[in-house]
Amino acid sequence: MPRLIRFRDGVAAWAEDAFTAVDDDQPMPQGDVIISLARFQREGRDLLAQGRNLGVRLASDEEPEDLVVDLQRLSVLALTFPKFRDGRAYSAARVARERLAFRGELRAVGDVLLEMAVPLVRCGFDAAQPADLTTPEQWTHAARRFRHVYQRAADGREPAFAERLGG
Amino acid sequence: MKALTANRLTDGEVVFWTGSGWSERFVDAALFDDNTAAELAEAHAKSQITLLVDPYLIDIAEVDGGVAPVSYRERLRALGPTNKLDHGKQAGGGADIAVLAHAHGAARSKGRVDLIRRK
Amino acid sequence: MYRYDDIDRETLADRAAEFRDQCARRLAGEMTEDQFKPLRLMNGLYLQLHAYMLRVAVPYGALNADQMRKLAHVARTYDRGYGHFTTRTNLQLHWIKLRDAPDILDELASVGLHAIQTSGNCIRNLTADPHAGATADEVDDPRIWAEVIRQWSTFHPEFTFLPRKFKIAVTASPKDRAAIRVYDIGLRLHRDDEGALSFEVLVGGGLGRLPHLGPVIRERLPVRHLLSYMQAILRVYNRHGRRDNIHKARIKVLVAALGPAEFARQVEEEWSLTDKAAVDLPGTELARIRAGFAPTGFETLPPVSAAFESAKASDKAFSRFARRNVMFHKTPGYALVNVSLKAIGETPGDCSADQMDVVADLAERYSMNEVRVTYEQNLLLPHVKLDDVPAVHAALVGAGLATANITLISDIIACPGLDYCALANARAIPIAQDIARRFSDPVLAENIGELKIKISGCINACGHHHVGHIGILGVDKKGEEFYQLTLGGSAEDDAAIGQVLGPAVSAERVAPAIDRLVEVYMRERRDGERFLDTFRRAGLPMFKEAVYAEAH
Structure with missing residues (x-):
C-alpha cells in the first residue's frame, strides 16, 4: 500500500489515508473510496447518496472536464502518472484547480517520484503517494528548492515579474 | 567472441572487463567464447551501479595482429574520435592501438558495397 | 544586452545546488542510472561515446565577453581545450567528467550561463535571429521576446514532461535567419501601419524522421498575449500529443494529424478559456526587459569608412573577407562581422578555448561586448565600426578565424x-x-x-x-x-x-x-x-x- 504525503502550507507530512482505492473489478467496500471515472459514472450517484466521501481516479488520458458537473461533490481527485515522464496530469491538475475551481484533495498517484515535487505542488497537487522510498522531509526540501518562479501557476506563488514590481 | 564494456560512472571513460577488474584499454579485455560466462559477467557488471553506466557485451572478431570489436562504433569507442587523433585512447599510441586502427581501416574497406556501380 | 538580476542569478544558483545534490546521490548509489539519467539530461549532461557531454545553453545565441571567456575557461579546465557550437546555438563540451559537472555549473552560473533545459522533453533553449539589434530589416528586437519566453519557459511546472522535446525560434525580419519554419513553434514579428506589433505563429515544423514545414496557425497575435497563447499551444500539445511512440511524439505529428485548421481551433478554444491576465507579462516587466536590449553607445559616424575602403583596395584577402563575412548594420558606420568556424579542414563549429578568448577580447574592444552564435555554427560580432574591421580581421587571421566563406560551399x-x-x-x-x-x-x-x-x-x-x-x-x-x-x-x-x-x-x-x-x-x-x-x-x-x- 503506497503511503500518503500531504502538503499543508509548503510542508509535507505523512497523512492517514481515509480512502480505499477500489479497482473496477473489486467489490465495493464500506467507507470512503476512490474509484475510476468509468465506475463513478455507473455508481457515483448511489455512493454519494449513501453519504460517503468519494474520490475519482483519472487515467492520464482522461480529463477533469469529463467530471465538470460532479467535480465539486468529490473529496479527492486522483491523477495518475503511468510513468513519471508522462506529464499530462500537470495540465489536468491546473485545469481542475484554476479553471474548474476544484477545492478538494488533488492527489498524485502512480509513478510518483521525489524529483516531481516542484511541478506537482506548483500545478496544484496537495497530496502524493510516492512510489520511491522518500520521506516527507525530503519532499518539503525538494518543493522549496527554488527561491523564485517565473510563471503564475496553481500554487499562488508570486512570479518573478510580480516580485520585481514589488522590489 | 565477446567482450564486456561500459562507461565509468564518475568520468564516462570507456572501460573493458578484464576478468578481475576494469581497464581503459581494449587490449586488456577478457574475451568470452562462452555466452553463459559472458552473460554472467554482464549481470555482475549491471549490479555495480556506483562504478558503471550501461554495461553491455560487444562482438569481437580476429583481425590482423590480434582482435578488434566488429562494429565500427565500438572501434571508435576503443580508439577515440577520428577528427582529433590526439584525443581519446588512441592518443597514447602503442601496438594495441595500431591493431584497432588498422582493423578499422580494414573493416571499412572490406565488404564495401559501391552503390554507384551497383545501380 | 539584458543582464540577469538577482532573481535570475539566484535561480541559476538554486539549480546548480539541486544538481550537486542529485549528483552526490547518484555517486553514493542512492539513485539508479534510470532515475538519474532524466535529471542529468535536464541539465544538459549526456553520456556519449567517449565521455559525458555537457550542452551549455546560449539563450538566443547571445553572449557577452565574460561569458565567452568563462566558456573558454571551462573548456580549458574541465575539457580538452575546445568546444563545439551547434545548430541550436548551444556549446557542447565533449570530454566532461560527471564528478566535475556540479563545479562546472557553478562556474557557468557565476556569469549567467547554465545548461537548463538543453535536453529532455521540455521547452528547450530557444533561438533567435543572430542579426538581432543590428539588422536594418527587423521590425523589433527579437531578443526581447526571446528573453520573455526564456523566463516563462524556465522550469515551467506544467510543461516539464511534454510528449517530446520542444523548440522555439523567433525572428523579427522578413528574411528568415532563424529557420522558423522547421521549429516546433516559429514566431515572426510584424509591425502594422499604426506601429502595433504582432506575431505570426507557426506551429509544427521540424526535421528528424518526419520533416515538416510549420504551417501558420495564427496570422497576427498581439504581442502582449504571447505567453498566454504559448501556454494554450503547449497545453493542447501536452494533453493530446502522442506518447505511445517516441517517433510520433513531436507536435508536428499532432498538427499534421489534426490538420493545421483543427489544431488552430483547439488552441483558440483553449486560449479563449485562459485567464490571460494571469499569464501574460505586465507592461512594466516587458518594458524592463526591453530596456535591457536598448541600443547604447552607438556613435554618429559617416556611412563610409576610409580605413575600411583602403584596406579593401590594398589587401585582397581583406577584400574577400569584407565581401563574404562583413554585412551592413542598421547604424551608419557599423558592420556585422561574421567569424567563420569553418576553417578548411577543421571541424565545423569547433572553437578552441584560445579562439574563444580572442573572440571575447574582440567583442569587448570592438563590438559593444556582444558575440552571437548562429545556427549555421559560426560566431558573429554584431556591432563593429567599419573603421575597426581591418583590426578585427587581423586579429581573426591570427587566431585562424578569418576564413572568408560565409554561405559558401565550405561553410558546412x-x-x-x-x-x-x-x-x-x-x-x-x-x-x-x-x-x-x-x-x-x-x-x-x-x-x-x-x-x-x-x-x-x-x-x-x-x-x-x-x-x-x-x-x-x-x-x-x-x-x-x-x-x-x-x-x-x-x-x-x-x-x-x-x-x-x-x-x-x-x-x-x-x-x-x-x-x-x-x-x-x-x-x-x-x-x-x-x-x-x-x-x-x-x-x-x-x-x-x-x-x-x-x-x-
Whole structure:
C-alpha cells in the first residue's frame, strides 16, 4: 500500500489515508473510496447518496472536464502518472484547480517520484503517494528548492515579474 | 567472441572487463567464447551501479595482429574520435592501438558495397 | 544586452545546488542510472561515446565577453581545450567528467550561463535571429521576446514532461535567419501601419524522421498575449500529443494529424478559456526587459569608412573577407562581422578555448561586448565600426578565424556524428572536411556562390540535412558508413525539404559526388542563379544523372 504525503502550507507530512482505492473489478467496500471515472459514472450517484466521501481516479488520458458537473461533490481527485515522464496530469491538475475551481484533495498517484515535487505542488497537487522510498522531509526540501518562479501557476506563488514590481 | 564494456560512472571513460577488474584499454579485455560466462559477467557488471553506466557485451572478431570489436562504433569507442587523433585512447599510441586502427581501416574497406556501380 | 538580476542569478544558483545534490546521490548509489539519467539530461549532461557531454545553453545565441571567456575557461579546465557550437546555438563540451559537472555549473552560473533545459522533453533553449539589434530589416528586437519566453519557459511546472522535446525560434525580419519554419513553434514579428506589433505563429515544423514545414496557425497575435497563447499551444500539445511512440511524439505529428485548421481551433478554444491576465507579462516587466536590449553607445559616424575602403583596395584577402563575412548594420558606420568556424579542414563549429578568448577580447574592444552564435555554427560580432574591421580581421587571421566563406560551399553545417555521438550511425565531420578541402580555393568557392551543405550523422537531423541546398545523411549499411544525398532543401524564406537524389554512397564517394553536382550547376546556371535556384528550375534528373553516370 503506497503511503500518503500531504502538503499543508509548503510542508509535507505523512497523512492517514481515509480512502480505499477500489479497482473496477473489486467489490465495493464500506467507507470512503476512490474509484475510476468509468465506475463513478455507473455508481457515483448511489455512493454519494449513501453519504460517503468519494474520490475519482483519472487515467492520464482522461480529463477533469469529463467530471465538470460532479467535480465539486468529490473529496479527492486522483491523477495518475503511468510513468513519471508522462506529464499530462500537470495540465489536468491546473485545469481542475484554476479553471474548474476544484477545492478538494488533488492527489498524485502512480509513478510518483521525489524529483516531481516542484511541478506537482506548483500545478496544484496537495497530496502524493510516492512510489520511491522518500520521506516527507525530503519532499518539503525538494518543493522549496527554488527561491523564485517565473510563471503564475496553481500554487499562488508570486512570479518573478510580480516580485520585481514589488522590489 | 565477446567482450564486456561500459562507461565509468564518475568520468564516462570507456572501460573493458578484464576478468578481475576494469581497464581503459581494449587490449586488456577478457574475451568470452562462452555466452553463459559472458552473460554472467554482464549481470555482475549491471549490479555495480556506483562504478558503471550501461554495461553491455560487444562482438569481437580476429583481425590482423590480434582482435578488434566488429562494429565500427565500438572501434571508435576503443580508439577515440577520428577528427582529433590526439584525443581519446588512441592518443597514447602503442601496438594495441595500431591493431584497432588498422582493423578499422580494414573493416571499412572490406565488404564495401559501391552503390554507384551497383545501380 | 539584458543582464540577469538577482532573481535570475539566484535561480541559476538554486539549480546548480539541486544538481550537486542529485549528483552526490547518484555517486553514493542512492539513485539508479534510470532515475538519474532524466535529471542529468535536464541539465544538459549526456553520456556519449567517449565521455559525458555537457550542452551549455546560449539563450538566443547571445553572449557577452565574460561569458565567452568563462566558456573558454571551462573548456580549458574541465575539457580538452575546445568546444563545439551547434545548430541550436548551444556549446557542447565533449570530454566532461560527471564528478566535475556540479563545479562546472557553478562556474557557468557565476556569469549567467547554465545548461537548463538543453535536453529532455521540455521547452528547450530557444533561438533567435543572430542579426538581432543590428539588422536594418527587423521590425523589433527579437531578443526581447526571446528573453520573455526564456523566463516563462524556465522550469515551467506544467510543461516539464511534454510528449517530446520542444523548440522555439523567433525572428523579427522578413528574411528568415532563424529557420522558423522547421521549429516546433516559429514566431515572426510584424509591425502594422499604426506601429502595433504582432506575431505570426507557426506551429509544427521540424526535421528528424518526419520533416515538416510549420504551417501558420495564427496570422497576427498581439504581442502582449504571447505567453498566454504559448501556454494554450503547449497545453493542447501536452494533453493530446502522442506518447505511445517516441517517433510520433513531436507536435508536428499532432498538427499534421489534426490538420493545421483543427489544431488552430483547439488552441483558440483553449486560449479563449485562459485567464490571460494571469499569464501574460505586465507592461512594466516587458518594458524592463526591453530596456535591457536598448541600443547604447552607438556613435554618429559617416556611412563610409576610409580605413575600411583602403584596406579593401590594398589587401585582397581583406577584400574577400569584407565581401563574404562583413554585412551592413542598421547604424551608419557599423558592420556585422561574421567569424567563420569553418576553417578548411577543421571541424565545423569547433572553437578552441584560445579562439574563444580572442573572440571575447574582440567583442569587448570592438563590438559593444556582444558575440552571437548562429545556427549555421559560426560566431558573429554584431556591432563593429567599419573603421575597426581591418583590426578585427587581423586579429581573426591570427587566431585562424578569418576564413572568408560565409554561405559558401565550405561553410558546412555538420553535427558531431559518430566521432562523438551515441545516437549517430555514421561520421559527419570527416565528410565535411573532405568537401571543404576539395573546394578550398577561395576563388572557385566564390565563383560557385551561395551553396549550403548540411550533414547529419543520423536521421535525428541535428545537422539539418533536410534543409540543405545539398543535404547529406549518414546511414548504417551492415556496419558500414553510407551517405544519402538530398537536393533542394532550404531553411530560409524559401523553405523546403530536400529531395532524395538516389541510392546512398560510400564515404569516399561523397566529395566526388558534390563535385559532379557543382559541375552541373556551373554548366546550367543562368545569370544570378544560386545552386538552389538552378536545381529548382532544372530539376533533379540532370543532377542525378551526373552523380550516378558511372553506373552506366
